[in-house]
Amino acid sequence: DSGVTQTPKHLITATGQRVTLRCSPRSGDLSVYWYQQSLDQGLQFLIQYYNGEERAKGNILERFSAQQFPDLHSELNLSSLELGDSALYFCASSVGGHQETQYFGPGTRLLVL
């Protein structure tokens, strides 16, 4: 158990819909990272937040957005969903933002029908 929790574990929705994935980092960790894992693209970095502020952006679509709240939990919002958004979404956390181990949650499996 990494100490990172993600909810929900599974999500099934339809094209065009909007969903919110939630992540609670390990106690004391200030950084949260979001990754997407699909069969054709592998594991890809989406976005990083550090202590409530966006720190880095990766291959995140404009339809996707994220935020980190004062209690340090984070949410990833996916809107106008397409079939290709079906994937595993992982959240990771680390103490700070530099050269530290990232601890990954169990992931949320999203299926868009």
Next chain:
Amino acid sequence: DAKTTQPNSMESNEEEPVHLPCNHSTISGTDYIHWYRQLPSQGPEYVIHGLTSNVNNRMASLAIAEDRKSSTLILHRATLRDAAVYYCILTVIQGAQKLVFGQGTRLTINP
């Protein structure tokens, strides 16, 4: 992002050592070498990391070539639980700490 090259798959037997290679010929002086693994149906898990010197921890050892253009993750006594995809990743010392995952090496352990 500096690129790493790993074999797609490797196979070993239980209780034998496993050497997982990684080439990173374009590594810069400020790049750290990280290894993560992903067991089936789980999120990635940190294994080990290093900069220049060899490193040991309870999970594995990391041997880094003198020119730093390659490294080897060593599992001293593989168990069935070590069957996973192993990723070798470079991160820069400054800036965002995103992990850039390649295809990794799928390790199969035979009983």
